[in-house]
Amino acid sequence: MNDEQLLRYSRQIMLPQIDIEGQERLLSSRVLILGLGGLGCPAAQYLAAAGVGEIVLVDPDTVDTTNLQRQLLYSVDDQGTAKVTAAKARLAAVNDGIEIETVHGCLEGEALFAQVRRATVVLDCTDNFTSRFAINAACVKASVPLVSGAAIRLNGQLTVYDHRQPAAPCYRCLYDEQSNENLSCSESGILGPVVGTIGTMQALEAIKLMTGFGKTLNGHLMIFDAMTMEWQTMGLQADPECPVCGQA
């Protein structure tokens, strides 16, 4: 690290849990962020500011007026611009010492797997079950940890699927591909600080996975209710019959 980096990251380097070694790990890490909406915006902001060396931003959408209420990387002038392009410009303005790659589109199949395999950590910040199942399967196959967030209305949830750990459950252990209705923010509504809280905590879990300190949410699901300001944590079990991660 050079002097500029030591100064820029000094407030986290002084934490014994990060230290020089942790900062070097962040700088040599590659994070794949899938979805740059209300979850992906704060996650990308914190990870870029923290000095994650390579960040890959993936999103098929352009900035829309209705995004501005909660997706704080974007401004009025960005409307109609690809989210990944607008986000990259904002992130690079905060930290020009990291590499930011963009994919304007959806990653599927082999292209998704190729990106997942190169990542240190994957953040699922998407808003639909089809993407979530595909991302989960690619992370299990590549044995790359996945930080999964979701938020709708006044509720959020967060978990880590760390497939490097023995008996770690995966997303498919919890959710059946047949039985899920898709709830969208455009139909159900969402409050900005609710989704922002979850996205911010996704960045926190990603930093822990990259630097190796603390205990992550692997094997646990945190659920947030903004009505009561209560957090609940549920233990998760791997399903031995799971078609994605099961041994059978």
Ligand SMILES: [Zn+2]
């Ligand atoms: Zn599974």
